[in-house]
Amino acid sequence: MNNPTLLRPLDTQTSAAPDGRASLDSMFAPASVALIGASAKPGSVGRALAENLLGFPGAAYFINPQHAEVLGRQTYPDIGSVPGPVDLAIIATPAPTVAHCVRECARNGVPAAIIISAGFRESGPAGRELEQQVLAAASPGGLRLLGPNCLGAMIPHRDFNGTFACGMAKSGSVAFLSQSGALCTAVLDWSLRENVGFSAFVSVGAMLDVSWGDLLHHFGQDPHTRSMVCYMESIGDAPAFLAAANVVARSKPIIVLKVGHTEAAARAAASHTGALTGSDAVLDAAFRRVGVLRVNTIAEMFHLAELLSKQPLPPGPRLAILTNAGGPGALATDMLVTHGAELAPLTVATREQLNSFLPPPWSHDNPVDLLGDADATRYARALECVAADTTTDGLLVILTPQAMTESTATAEALKAAANRSGKPLLASWMGGAGVEGARACLNAAGIPTFDFPDTAARAFALMWRYSNSRRSLVDTTDATEVPATTPSIQEEAHLFIEARRQAGRTLLSEVEAKQLLAIYGIPTVTSQVARTEDEAVQFAESLGFPVVLKLHSETLTHKTDVGGVHLDLRDAPAVRCAWQSIADRVRERAGAQHFLGVTVQPMIRLSGYELILGSSVDPQFGPVLLFGAGGQLVEVFHDTVVGLPPLNPAVALEWMKSTRIFTALQGVRGRRPVDLKALTQLLVRFSQLVTEQPWIAEIDINPLLASADQLLALDARVVLHPSSMPEASLPRPALTHPLPAGNREQ
Numbered sequence: 101m102n103n104p105t106l107l108r109p110l111d112t113q114t115s116a117a118p119d120g121r122a123s124l125d126s127m128f129a130p131a132s133v134a135l136i137g138a139s140a141k142p143g144s145v146g147r148a149l150a151e152n153l154l155g156f157p158g159a160a161y162f163i164n165p166q167h168a169e170v171l172g173r174q175t176y177p178d179i180g181s182v183p184g185p186v187d188l189a190i191i192a193t194p195a196p197t198v199a200h201c202v203r204e205c206a207r208n209g210v211p212a213a214i215i216i217s218a219g220f221r222e223s224g225p226a227g228r229e230l231e232q233q234v235l236a237a238a239s240p241g242g243l244r245l246l247g248p249n250c251l252g253a254m255i256p257h258r259d260f261n262g263t264f265a266c267g268m269a270k271s272g273s274v275a276f277l278s279q280s281g282a283l284c285t286a287v288l289d290w291s292l293r294e295n296v297g298f299s300a301f302v303s304v305g306a307m308l309d310v311s312w313g314d315l316l317h318h319f320g321q322d323p324h325t326r327s328m329v330c331y332m333e334s335i336g337d338a339p340a341f342l343a344a345a346n347v348v349a350r351s352k353p354i355i356v357l358k359v360g361h362t363e364a365a366a367r368a369a370a371s372h373t374g375a376l377t378g379s380d381a382v383l384d385a386a387f388r389r390v391g392v393l394r395v396n397t398i399a400e401m402f403h404l405a406e407l408l409s410k411q412p413l414p415p416g417p418r419l420a421i422l423t424n425a426g427g428p429g430a431l432a433t434d435m436l437v438t439h440g441a442e443l444a445p446l447t448v449a450t451r452e453q454l455n456s457f458l459p460p461p462w463s464h465d466n467p468v469d470l471l472g473d474a475d476a477t478r479y480a481r482a483l484e485c486v487a488a489d490t491t492t493d494g495l496l497v498i499l500t501p502q503a504m505t506e507s508t509a510t511a512e513a514l515k516a517a518a519n520r521s522g523k524p525l526l527a528s529w530m531g532g533a534g535v536e537g538a539r540a541c542l543n544a545a546g547i548p549t550f551d552f553p554d555t556a557a558r559a560f561a562l563m564w565r566y567s568n569s570r571r572s573l574v575d576t577t578d579a580t581e582v583p584a585t586t587p588s589i590q591e592e593a594h595l596f597i598e599a600r601r602q603a604g605r606t607l608l609s610e611v612e613a614k615q616l617l618a619i620y621g622i623p624t625v626t627s628q629v630a631r632t633e634d635e636a637v638q639f640a641e642s643l644g645f646p647v648v649l650k651l652h653s654e655t656l657t658h659k660t661d662v663g664g665v666h667l668d669l670r671d672a673p674a675v676r677c678a679w680q681s682i683a684d685r686v687r688e689r690a691g692a693q694h695f696l697g698v699t700v701q702p703m704i705r706l707s708g709y710e711l712i713l714g715s716s717v718d719p720q721f722g723p724v725l726l727f728g729a730g731g732q733l734v735e736v737f738h739d740t741v742v743g744l745p746p747l748n749p750a751v752a753l754e755w756m757k758s759t760r761i762f763t764a765l766q767g768v769r770g771r772r773p774v775d776l777k778a779l780t781q782l783l784v785r786f787s788q789l790v791t792e793q794p795w796i797a798e799i800d801i802n803p804l805l806a807s808a809d810q811l812l813a814l815d816a817r818v819v820l821h822p823s824s825m826p827e828a829s830l831p832r833p834a835l836t837h838p839l840p841a842g843n844r845e846q
Contacts, residue, residue, distance in 0.1 A: 122211055122212075122242050122244055123318065124212065124244060124310065124314060124315075124318040125318075126187040126188055126211040126212040126244070127188055127212035127214065127244060127246060127253070127310075128253065128255055128300060128302075128318065128322075129255070129258065130158065130187035130188040130212075130260065131158045131159070131187055132158050132159035132160070132161070132184060132185060132186050132187050132188070133153060133156060133158065133159070133160050133161070133186070133187065133188045133189075133190060133260070133262065134160075134161040134162075134163055134179055134182055134186045134188070134189045134190070134210070135149055135150060135153055135160065135161070135162050135163060135189075135190045135192070136163045136179065136189055136190065136191045136192065136193060136201050137149075137163070137164070137190075137191060137192035137193040137216075137217075138150045138162035138163060138164050138170045138171075138175060138192075139164065139170060139192075140167065140170045140171055145192050145216060145264045146164075146192050147170075147171075148264035148265075148266075149190060149192055149216070149252070149262070149263070149264050150162060150170055150171050150173075151171065152254075152261035152262070152263060152264070152265075152268075153190075153261065153262070154171065154173070155259055155261065155268075156259060156260055156261070157258075157259050158260075159184055160173075161176060161182045161184075161186065162174070162175045162176070163175060163176050163177070163178060163179060163181075163182070164177075165177040165178065178204060179201070179204050179205055179208050179210065180204060180207075180208050185209070186205075186208070186210045187210075187211065187212065188210070188211075188212050188213065188214065188262070189201070189205045189210050189212070189213040189214070190213070190214045190216060190252065190262050191213055191214065191215045191216060191217060192216040192217060192264075193217060194217065194219065195217050195218065195219030195220055195223075195227065195230050195248070196219075196230065198215055198217050198230070198234055198248065199230065199233040199234045199236075199237045200237070201213075202215075202234050202237040202238050202243065202245070203237035203238075205238075205241075205243055206237060206238055206239075206240055206241030206242075206243045207240075207241070209241065210241075210243060211241075211242075211243060211244065212243065212244045212245075212246075213238075213243060213244070213245055213246070214245075214246045214247055214250070214252055214253060214262055215234070215245060215246065215247035215248035215249075215250070215305070215308075216247065216248070216249075216250060216251075216252055216264065217247075217248050217249070218248065218249040219249075220234075220248045220249055220306055220308075221306055222249060222306070231248070231306070231308055234248070234308065235308060235309070238309065244309055244310060245308055245309035245310060246302070246304065246305065246309070246310045247303075247304075247305035247306060247308065248305055248306050248308060249281075249305045249306050250281055250303040250304060250305025250306075251263045251264065251265060251281035251284050251285070251303030251305075252264065252265075252303055253300065253301065253302045253303065254268060254269060254300070254301040255299070255300050255301075256268060256269045256270060256271040256272070256297065256298055256299070256300075256301070257271045257299065257324055263284075263301070263303065265284065265285050265288055266285075267288060267292065269288055269291055269292075269297065269298045269301045270291065270292065270295065270296065270297035270298065271297050271298070271299075272296060272297020272298050272299060272409050273297065273298075273299050273324065273325060273326035273327065273408075273409055274296070274297070274298050274299060274325070274326065274327050274328070274329055274405050274408055274409045275298065275299050275300040275301075275302070275315075275319040275322070275325045275327070275328045275329070276298050276300070276301050276302070276328075276329050276405065277300075277302045277304060277312075277315050277319075277328060277329070277330045277331070278302070278303055278304065278330070278331040279303075279304050279305070279307070279331060279332060279333040279334070280303075280331055280333065281303045281305070283331050283398070284301065284303045287301075287402070287405075288301065290402060291405075294406055294543055294548075294549075295543040295544060296405060296406045296409050296410075297409060298409075299319070299322060299324040299325040299326075300319060300322070300324075300325065302315065307336050311336050311337045311340055311341070312330070312332070312335065312336055312337070312340070312341045312344070313337055313340030313341045313343060313344040314340075314344075315328075316328065316341070316344035316345055316348050316354065317344045317347075317348070319348075319352075320344065320347065320348030320351070320352055325352065326352060326353075326408065326409075327352055327353040327354070327355065327408040327409070328348075328352065328353070328354045328355065329355045329356075329357075329401060329404065329405045329408070330354065330355065330356045330357070331357050331359075331401065332356050332357065332358045332359070333358075333359055335358070335383070335720060338386070338720045338721050338834050339834045339835075339836075342386060342389075342390050342834050342835055345387075345390040345391065345392050346390045346391075346835075349390055349391030349392055349570065350391060350570060353393065353408055353413070353566055353570070354391070354392045354393065355392075355393050355394075355395060355401065355404045355405070355408070355566070356387065356392055356393070356394050356395070357394075357395050357396070357397070357398065357400070357401040358383060358387075358394060379718055379719070379720065381742045382718045382720070382721050382724050382742055382744075383720075383721075384742070385724065385741070385742040385743050385744055386721055386744055386834065388569065389743065389744050389751075389835065391566075391569050391570050393562065393565060393566040393569065395562065399555070400558070400559070400562060403548070403550070403555070403558075403559040403562075404559065404562055404563070406548045407524065407526070407548050407559055407563055408563075410546040410547065410548050411524040411525060411526070411546070411547075411548065411563075412522060412523065412524055413524070413563060413566070413567040413570075414493040414494040414523065414524050414560065414563055414564050414567055415493050415523075415567070416493035416564070417440065417441040417442050417493060417561075417564045417568070418441070418442055418443065418444035418445070418491055418492055418493045418494070419436055419441055419442070419443060419444060419492070419493065419494045419495070419496055419557065419560050420443075420444045420446070420466055420468065420486045420487075420489070420492040420494070420495050420496070421433065421443070421466060421467035421468065421496045421498065421553075421557075422467070422468045422470060422479065422482055422483060422486065422495070422496070422497045422498065423467055423468070423469055423470065423497075423498035423499075423500075423553070424469070424470050424471060424472055424473075424474040424479075424498070424499060424500055424502065424505065425469070425472060425498070425500045425502075426463070426467075426469050428498045428500060428528070428530065428553040429463075429467030429469060429498060429553070430467070431552075431553055431554045431557075432467070432496060432498065432528075432553040432554055432556065432557040433467060433557070434554070435554040435555075435557040435558050435561070436557040436558075436560065436561055439557075439558055439561035439562070439565075440561055440564070440565060441557075441560060441561040441564045443466045443467070444466055444486075444489065444491045444492040444493065445466070445491050446465070446466050446468075446486070446489055446491060446492075447489055447490070447491055449489075450485060450486060450488075450489040450491075451464060453485050454468065454482060454485055454486075457478070457481055458470065458471075458478070458482065459471055459473075466486075468482060468486060470482055472500075472502045472504070472505075473502075473504045474505075475504070475506050475509075475510075476506045476509035476510040476512070476513040477513070479497065479499075479510045479513055479514070480510075480513035480514070480516070480517065483495065483497060483513075483514065483517050484517055484520075487517065487520065487521035487523060487525075488521070492523065493523060493564070494523050494524045494525075494526070494560050494563070494564075495521070495523060495524070495525045495526070496526045496527070496528065496553065496556050496557060496560065497514060497525070497526070497527050497528070498527075498528045498530070498553045498556075499527075499528070499529050499530065499535070499538075500530045500531070501530065501531040501534050501535055507529060507531075507534065507535045507537075507538040508537050508538045508541060510538070511527075511529070511538035511539075511541040511542050511545075512541060514527065514542065514545070514547060515541065515542070515545040515547070524560065524563060525547055526547070526548055526550065526556045526559065526560060527542050527547050527548070527549045527550070527556070528549070528550045528551070528552060528553040528555070528556045529542070529549055530551065530552065530553070585620065585785075585788050585792060589619060589620065590792050590793075592619050593616060593619045593620065593789065593792070593793055594793065596612075596615065596616055596619065597616070597793060597795050597796070597820065598795075600612065600820065601795065601820060601823050602823075604823065605654060605820070606797075606819060606820045606821070606822055606823075607654060607655060607657060607817075607818075607819055607820070608654075608817075608818040608819075608820070609629075609652055609653065609654050609696075610627065610650060610652070610659075610699060610815060610816060610817070611627045611629055611652065611699055612818070613799070613816035613817055613818040614627055614813060614816050616789070616816075616818060617786075617789070617801065617813055617816055620785045620786070620788065620789045621785050622782055622785055622786060622789075622801070622813055623810070623811055623812050623813065624812065624813040624816065625701050625702065625704060625812055625813065625814050626643065626701060626702060627650075627699045627700070627701050628643070628699065628700050628701075629652050629697060629698075629699055630652075630679075630697050630698050630699070630700050631652075631696065631697035632697070633676055633679045633680070635697075636649065636675050636676075636679050636697075636698055636700055637672045637675050637676060639700040640669065640672065640675045640700050641672065643700060643701075643702050644702065645669065645670050645671060645703075646668045646669055646670045646702075646703040647669050647675065647700055647701060647702060647703055648665070648666065648667050648668075648669065648700070648701045648702070648703050648704075649665075649666045649669060649675065649678045649679065649682060649698045649699070649700060649701075650664060650665050650666075650698060650699045650701065650815075651664030651665070651682055651686060651695070651698060651699075652696045652697045652698050652699050653686075653694050653695065653696055654696065655693075655694050656686070656690060656694050657817050657819075660732065661689075662685055662686050662689045662690050662694075663681065663682065663685035663686070663689070664682050664685070664686060666678035666681065666682065667703065668703055669703075675700075678698075679698060682695070682698055683695050704805060704812065704814060706805065707807050708774065708805050708806050708807025708808070708809075708810075709729070709761060709764060709765060709774070709805075709806045709807070710729070710730045710731040710802075710803035710804070710805065711727070711728065711729065711730045711761065711801075711802075711803060711804040711805075711806050712726065712727070712728055712729070712730030712731075712734050712740065712800065712801065712802040712803065712804065713725075713726070713727055713730075713782075713783065713786055713800075713801045713802075713804050714726040714798070714799055714800040714801065714802065715745070715786075715790045715796070715798065715799050716797070716798045717797055717798070717831045718831075719831075720834070721744060721833075721834040722831040722832050722833045722834050723745055723790045723791065723796075723831060723833055724742055724743070724744060724745075725742065725743045725744065725745055725747070725755075725783075725786075725787060725790065726740050726741070726742055726743075727740065727741055727743070727755065727756060727759065727783065728740030728741055728759045728761060729759065729760070729761040730802045730803040730804060731802070731803050734802065739759050739760045739761055740759065741755060741756075741758040741759050743755045744833070744834060744835050745787035745788075745790050745791045745833050745835070746784075746787045746788065746791050746833065746835065747783055747784050747787040748784060749777070749780040749781065749784060752780040752783040752784055752787075753776065753780050755783075756776075756779070756780070756783075765779070765806065771808075772807075772808035773808060774806045774807060774808060774811075775808065775811070778811055779806060779811060782804075782811055786801070790833075791833050794821075794830040794831065794832065795820050795821050795830065796818060796819075796820060796821075797819045797820055797821045798817070798818070798819040799816070799817065799818045799819070800815075800816060800817045801813045801815070801816050802815055802816075802817075803815060
């Protein structure tokens, strides 16, 4: 097959990858496969792969130069000897031989390969060098690579099992993508028991070439895939992931279990923001921004995979619970409310209808306690009645095995109602072997079952969280975008920063930080630098008492730590006393060289709320934003939220709603509300400053005074990247648009 022109088009085509590279159609919709490293040796990976490929309906070529046949099928000495075109090569040979195999595939026009082989980066520097050789070998032909060190891939609806797992997944609508091959096999076993089907089952391995972004792009367009469930150990190319998720999540759910929660960077942060934004919080913010639902346990991942494959998304957070015992219903309620959903308030008409056939002692509320003697008919009638109530967005049916319980008959009755309402239906048949037959009946009918009702309620709450975030994503997409700042503003700020960089400085003084904010239209309190005691008195008298004196320094950033702030100074003697106190304390605690005078500011009465607005740099996502309750105790109260720039007003408003202080900003206990429109516009301008001025490493406004009458930056800090950093390596925002970049929801 030395002539690449022999390759014919696949029967299913999607678009090329966003970066212009070849699509993954050949990898996940192959018409022909070549197994390099096919083996008859019992217990070997090569044999397991060969056995799984025997059932492939397309052409499957076995390559092994040492044997004439494997498992009764003719073998070929190399890829060039195969008589027909090859869409996909599966490589299961020792790591040192893989680069040669890839080179031969590229030379013979094979568009894609899955590298099963281990012994690469996980084995140390020598393995990393082998990876680079593999990449170089693939490059000339544009060959796409999955792996190395992976289990492989299976596409059940095509009867393609390119893995060394035991058995084929059931066909379904969930694409399961995992960085753990062992977890793949565990999920496969579980799915066969629970009757959960998959559109694809992919072990991604080391992701040498094919990234998360590539996979989301491909399965986002796959007509057989309705949702994606990802087990993620590292995000890799973060901008590519976000770009793909931006588009895909608005039409298909993306569920991610990301392990490896990391602590905040163990460096001394010059700003509050640097101390508050750990990389895991940034990852959460990134997922929320693009509509990805993050789960925290394998159990949650399993449950959502099952729910998404079997049930529709809830239109709202209101769950109706039917049970034959009060305790399990109460447990489910606690879990439901704790995780952001709520009980459905049954209408009067529904209660009256239930009264017509339920025993008088029934609960007369939601949860609907059908009592311990509830039979299958009572369950079915109650479910039909509650499902028709317009206040319900989802249904949970709980059964506890009591002496008169008809567990299997009740399951059969639920089957008939499974798809009538268009609302998600969950079941919790509690007990052991006595209810196994009923559970099997429910699973066969597409009704997900849970051992415990609180687990089921938690799963519904997660479904609602995704459904709500997806709706919010669409809502903010339809908002008006904010025009970019003018080139003159960008240039003025750039020159301002450049002058300080040329002087070899990385820390701006408070006055300089406020001047930079003012360039972007962010209001700041008047600050005048006094380099002598007499100047301080003169400026205080011109501003009018009372005033505030703060340390002026180009090296110290936390002024209160060195006694550098004096408030409410009401006359000239008080100003002189404060001057001396600041000078003496700085000399004692830091050194005289750090004292360059003071700034004199009018005393602002704190009649509003103290907020913090800041930005620092995450190594994966670039600049990140922080907003919340500010002041000196910001690290104590931890009422802050992390987000990604850039912003528009709608995104900024949704972002602020995640904080507790937001409730107060709307007006409480007789206080007038803060002008939220003006505040969102300020946040947008701040995000523009952060994205347009990449030399900023960290920036804080703390406190930002917010009241019904004004928004005012009372204090500010700015830290620059060192001049030694090459401009090309400056961190850039992971998102390039204020809004998701994809099409509107279809």
